[in-house]
Amino acid sequence: MVLLPGTAFVELALQAGARFGCDTLEELTLHEPLVLPEQETVQLQVSVGGPDDLGGRPFTVFSRCEGDWTRHAGGTLRAGERGDPPANPSVWPPADARPVDVAELHTTMAERGYQYGPAFQGLRKAWVRDSEVFLDVALPEQMRATPPAAECIPRCWTRPCKASALAPSSANRARPISLLLERVTLHAVGATTVRVTLSPAGPDTVAIRMADTIGTPVLSIDALAMRPLAEQRLLEAGGSRGDALFRLEWKELPVPTAATGPQARPGACWAATTSLD
Template sequence: VELAIRAGDEVGCDRIDELTLAAPLVLPEQGAVQVQVRVGVADEAGRRAVTVHSRPDGGEELPWSQHAMGVLVPGVDAADIGFDAAVWPPAGAEPVDLAGFYEARAQDGFVYGPEFQGLRAAWRRDGEVFAEVALPEADGREADGFGLHPALLDAALHASVFTGLDSDERGGLPFSWEGVSLHASGASAVRVRLSRAGASAVSIAIADAAGAPVASVDSLLVRAVSPEQLGGPEVPVGDSMFRVDWTPVRGAASPAVESVALVGPDTFGLADALPDTALHPDLESLTASGLVLPDVVLIPVAGVSGDDTAGSVHDLVARTLGQLQVWLEEDRFASSRLVFVTRGAVS
């Protein structure tokens, strides 16, 4: 949110119309990441697309991973954020006991370091939650370097667990923001009002101690996240899964198998080398035969050469993909191995 608003300021779009988070940006234990924020050209209404990508620092050969996408729009005049923060705590609000709050969150899997433990007090009143949030003193001195310090905004969201969100979403992370405006910058301590904006969403109003607007969010949708989604790969995958490679096998003994089947035209004369191999025109006929499925199923993939067109290559790839999909959809193949056989793929 901070990055998107800052980028929007450069082009006169100081309001986030929407921002959807596609994936968490997981920081490595060592090293750094490069972050790219891109703002598109304006449409007739002045709206601009915005995206946030990252890649490992030093990984110029790796593709960018997308973390967020949304729309920026020209802002409106600073509006009434909907509550009088100068009256504090709000009249009629009941205090919430925060003893052990962050310890309980840690037991749920959310361990906040001292910089992010900014929730100081909270109150409830008629479906609303009011919170007092502040940065640690050291981070407070850095608040001037941000529109809205990310740790301050994050701490303001901690009180959302008291708004009555669906139980599955109370441990959730921000997923989709709508109508985000920054009215003042540099705050190190704020007063917050949160209210329900749906079963899994809250609206947020943030003001300073004098009641002046700091930021407002029409709707923040949260979603539950598993620890696995936050793990991140130990080694960036990049394009490695898609690299074309060829490993010659010389002098290796063939693995012992009980049975082999050959599917499709015997382009390479495999049946001559494997006289006991059963022949089938396609995978569907193999499964329909009612026979015990073999240990290994061979599918010849004839290469293209000469004057064959790119369309022939496309057709061959499409047929091979179709065979692979049939294989993966058939539970009976779980104990068999599929082998695509080709030759002449490399010089």
């Protein structure tokens, strides 16, 4: 199955919020994964509601190929109150950080059933210090020729979200599909190479700070939690039953030899079929 990255929902929310002066994503919950069909076109709808007493606006992301809309994500957008961006390490990488082979992350995610195309393979270097993870992430060279249409570039930070698995304290070994994010703030745009710091923010929750190569803040997430999603829900979201290669098959049965009366005819036969539902 090809899934729309959870980070793309964050980009959709931030883009919608910008049109209403809401530059902070206060909260986002990914309820259902969006499985991209092989041939059909997916329609997306982002709905933003009116402001509450504190200036927050609810939003919801829907999709459909045909028929009814499916809700995938929802949360709250808020204006202002950015405050000072999180500080980034003055020395990169930190002197006491231990380098980690990035192939370890690829192996970990492959064991969980995830595969990434070239556009999402931008993790170049990684280090670990206690329960913190430090990353060098860049857009692949072939992706830099065309300026990105999105501001925070989901391709550039999908890997940092998954890289929390490198932390020694990471206890989440299930497939992290369902996301819960709190206070996502976009500080700058246009960066194609970023330095990322992941640090614990609670049980199975990490905070993420992204900066460019000179330390200017790019993106901050106060809390990111990855929740396991049952495989059956993925199958249901992907419509696997409707796409399966079912077929109707008739099996000829001989007429019982004891058949008598007006219903019995020479050469008559019976047929039976089984419902696949």
